[in-house]
Amino acid sequence: MSTDLSPVAADLQDERLINNQGLAATATAFWHRLKGGELGSLPVVFGLLMICTVFYMQEPRFLSSFNLVSMLQFAAPVGIIALGIVLVLLLGEIDLSVGSVSGFAAACMAVLVVDHGQSMLVGLLAGIGVGALIGVAYAFLYTKIGVPSFVFSLAGLLAFQGGLLYVLGTNGTVNLPDDSFLVNFARFDFVPESVSYALVVLIVAAYAVTHLVSRRRRTAAGLSNSWLPVVIAKAALMLVGLLWLTWYLNIDRGWGYLWVLFAALVVGLDLLLRKTRWGRYIFAVGGNEEAARRTGIKVTRVYLSVFVGCSTLAALGGLMMAGNLTTVSQSSGTTDTNLTAIAAAVIGGTSLFGGRGSAYSAMLGIIVLQSIQSGLNMLNVDSSVRFMVTGAVLLLAIAIDSVSRKARTSSGRG
Amino acid sequence: MSTALHAAAPVRETVLSLTGVHKRFGAVQALTDVHLEVAAGEVVALVGDNGAGKSTLVKVISGVYIPDEGEVELAGQKVRITAPSQAQSLGIATVFQDLALCDNLDVVANLFLGQEHLTGPFIDEVSMEKDAWRLLRSLSAKIPSVRIAIAGLSGGQRQTVAIARSLVGSPKVVMLDEPTAALGVAQTAEVLNLVERLRDQGLGVILISHNMADVQAVADRIVVLRLGRNAAEFDVEDVTTEQLVAAITGASDNVVAARQSRKEGSS
Known part of the structure; x- marks a missing residue:
C-alpha cells in the first residue's frame, strides 16, 4: 500500500476526485452541493432575510x-x-x-x-x-x-x-x-456588556482553535483539508457578525441569560x-x-x-x-x-x-x-x-x- | 458420481470446523449431521437449492441460531456460539444479503458503526478515516471518497463497504451471503476480486451463492447441501456445472439436465 509515502493525501488519490483547493474550486463545489439538493440552512x-426586509419596510x-x-x-x-x-x-x-x-x-x-x-x-x-x-x-x-x-x-x-x-x-x-x-x-x-464581548471573542477563538487543531491532526494523518482561507474567512465573519450583533443588542438590554x-x-x-x-x-x-x-x-x-x-x-x-x-x-x-x-x-x-x-x-x-x-x-x-x-x-x-x-x-x- | 473427495489440496490450518450439526424447528429437521471445514486462505462455496439449509447453517455459524447438537471448533478451540455479538468477538464476520448499511451515514461512519474510535468521550474521526482508507486500499476498493453518504454509492460499492466493514474487527472467517445477487456484470467481477483478496489475506471465506458461474470462478472447494444434509463436496478444478447441478437437485435426470438435453437434441 502506498499510503505513507504518497505526496497526495490519502483521501485524494482517486483520480475521479475533483480538486477542492482554491477559490474557484471551492465556489464550484459549493454550487454543485446546492444543485445536488444539499441546501443545508x-x-x-x-x-429570514426576506421576512426581515418585508417587515422592516412596513414597520x-x-x-x-x-x-x-x-x-x-x-x-x-x-x-x-x-x-x-x-x-x-x-x-x-x-x-x-x-x-x-x-x-x-x-x-x-x-x-x-x-x-x-x-x-x-x-x-x-x-x-x-x-x-x-x-x-x-x-x-x-x-x-x-x-x-x-x-x-x-x-x-x-x-x-x-x-x-x-x-x-x-x-x-x-x-x-x-x-x-x-x-x-x-x-x-x-441580561449579560453585562463587557462580559458579552468577552464571551463572543472566546467562542470564536474556541471555534478557530478546534478547527486548526483538527487540521493539524488530519495533516499528520496524511489526510486532506478544506481550503484554509475558507476556515479563516468563516471565523472572521463569525467574529465580526457576532460583535456587531452584540453591540446592536447592547443598545437595548443585551443578551438575556435565557x-x-x-x-x-x-x-x-x-x-x-x-x-x-x-x-x-x-x-x-x-x-x-x-x-x-x-x-x-x-x-x-x-x-x-x-x-x-x-x-x-x-x-x-x-x-x-x-x-x-x-x-x-x-x-x-x-x-x-x-x-x-x-x-x-x-x-x-x-x-x-x-x-x-x-x-x-x-x-x-x-x-x-x-x-x-x-x-x-x-x-x-x-x-x-x-x-x-x-x-x-x-x-x-x-x-x-x-x-x-x-x-x-x-x-x-x- | 455425486461425491468426489480429493485430498490433493495443500495442507492448511483449519480455522473453522463444524461437525455433526443438527438443527430442528418443530417438525422440520432443518440440518442433519452437517459438517463443514474452512481453512485459512480458502474460499468454500456453500451451495444448495432453496430450503437446503444454507441459511440455517449460516445462522448457526453467525450465532443467530443455536444448534441442537454438534460441535463448532474455531482455530482448534471448541466454542459455543450463543449470540451474534459473540460470533463477532470470536472472529466470525457475516456480510448479510441486505448489507445492513445506514444510507444517511457516510462510509467512515458505516465502517466503524458500533466500534468507533474514541479520544475521551469524542469520536476520533481522523484515525477512523485513516483506517478506513487503509482498509479500503487493502481491498483495492474503488470508493472515490469516504465522506459521502452510502446513499450516493452504487450497488457494488455498497457491497464493498459491507465487506470492508466485516474486516474491521480483524476476523478469521468471513461469511458472505449472496454477495453478487443484485449486481451487474462488472460489479459482480469486482466483488469476486474482493473475495479473492480476502483469501489472499489468509482469511477463511464462506461464500453462499446461487450463481454457479461465480462459485466456480472464485471457490476452492464447493460444499453442496441438500435437504439439510451434506450432499457432496467438490474441488473446484474437477467439477462440471452438470455435476454440481446434479448434486444440488439430487438426480441426474433433473429439470435442468432435461432442458439441457432437449436443447442439444433440437439444435
Whole structure:
C-alpha cells in the first residue's frame, strides 16, 4: 500500500476526485452541493432575510434593538422545546405532547414553590424530574409495548393538559414571585456588556482553535483539508457578525441569560450529536434501525435516551416560559406551543423522516417563527391571520425539504 | 458420481470446523449431521437449492441460531456460539444479503458503526478515516471518497463497504451471503476480486451463492447441501456445472439436465 509515502493525501488519490483547493474550486463545489439538493440552512437564512426586509419596510421598529431583544427572549423557551423535537425527529418519531408536558412541569414547579413554600431549586428539579419521568414512560410504551409514538404522545397531549388543570386546581393561575431566581434569570437578567464581548471573542477563538487543531491532526494523518482561507474567512465573519450583533443588542438590554442558556444547549447538543457515540447511534437508528441493531447498538437505550431527552427539554422549556411570563396559567403550553416547537424544528431543516437534521435547526426555525409572529403583532394583524401565515410557512418549509430530498435522490446523495 | 473427495489440496490450518450439526424447528429437521471445514486462505462455496439449509447453517455459524447438537471448533478451540455479538468477538464476520448499511451515514461512519474510535468521550474521526482508507486500499476498493453518504454509492460499492466493514474487527472467517445477487456484470467481477483478496489475506471465506458461474470462478472447494444434509463436496478444478447441478437437485435426470438435453437434441 502506498499510503505513507504518497505526496497526495490519502483521501485524494482517486483520480475521479475533483480538486477542492482554491477559490474557484471551492465556489464550484459549493454550487454543485446546492444543485445536488444539499441546501443545508440556506433556504431558511434566505427566508429570514426576506421576512426581515418585508417587515422592516412596513414597520422600521421591527429591527430595533428593543424588538430584537424581546424576540430572542420570547423565542428561547419554545426553542428549548424544539430542541427536544429535533431529537425525536432524528429517530423518525414524533412527540405531540411537548407543549402539554411543558405546561404540566411548569405547573408542578409553580404549585410547589408558591403554594407549598418549597425553594425554587426544589421546584425546578421537580419540574425537570417530571419531564424525565414522562420520557421514561414514553420509552417504555414504545420499546416494550410497541405503541407508536404518534399515539402515545397524542394521549400524553390530552393527559398532561388534564394534569396541568388538576395541579393548578381551583386557582387557575399561579403568579411566580418577582424576586425569585427563575423570574430574574428568564426575564430580567441580561449579560453585562463587557462580559458579552468577552464571551463572543472566546467562542470564536474556541471555534478557530478546534478547527486548526483538527487540521493539524488530519495533516499528520496524511489526510486532506478544506481550503484554509475558507476556515479563516468563516471565523472572521463569525467574529465580526457576532460583535456587531452584540453591540446592536447592547443598545437595548443585551443578551438575556435565557437566550444564552438556549444557545449553550444548542451548541452542546450539536456537539453530542456530531461527536459522540450517542449522537452517531441516534443517526444510525434513524437511518436504518435493523442495521444499527445488527452492529450491536443497543437500540432500546437509544430510544430511551431520546424520549427522556425530549420530555426533559420540554419540561425545561416550560419552566423557562413560566419564568419569562412570571406566571403559570391554565393555558400554559397548550396547542400553540406544541405546533410552534414542531414547526420550528422542521422549518430549521430537520427531516420528518428521520436520520437528517441538526441541533441548529431548532434555533433557526424558532427565530423564523418568532420573527413572523412579532412582525405580524407589530402590524396589528389579527391572530387568525397569524395562525394561517405560520401554517403556510410550515408547509413551505416541508415543501422545500421534499424538493431538496428529491434532488438529493436524483444526484445520489440520498 | 455425486461425491468426489480429493485430498490433493495443500495442507492448511483449519480455522473453522463444524461437525455433526443438527438443527430442528418443530417438525422440520432443518440440518442433519452437517459438517463443514474452512481453512485459512480458502474460499468454500456453500451451495444448495432453496430450503437446503444454507441459511440455517449460516445462522448457526453467525450465532443467530443455536444448534441442537454438534460441535463448532474455531482455530482448534471448541466454542459455543450463543449470540451474534459473540460470533463477532470470536472472529466470525457475516456480510448479510441486505448489507445492513445506514444510507444517511457516510462510509467512515458505516465502517466503524458500533466500534468507533474514541479520544475521551469524542469520536476520533481522523484515525477512523485513516483506517478506513487503509482498509479500503487493502481491498483495492474503488470508493472515490469516504465522506459521502452510502446513499450516493452504487450497488457494488455498497457491497464493498459491507465487506470492508466485516474486516474491521480483524476476523478469521468471513461469511458472505449472496454477495453478487443484485449486481451487474462488472460489479459482480469486482466483488469476486474482493473475495479473492480476502483469501489472499489468509482469511477463511464462506461464500453462499446461487450463481454457479461465480462459485466456480472464485471457490476452492464447493460444499453442496441438500435437504439439510451434506450432499457432496467438490474441488473446484474437477467439477462440471452438470455435476454440481446434479448434486444440488439430487438426480441426474433433473429439470435442468432435461432442458439441457432437449436443447442439444433440437439444435
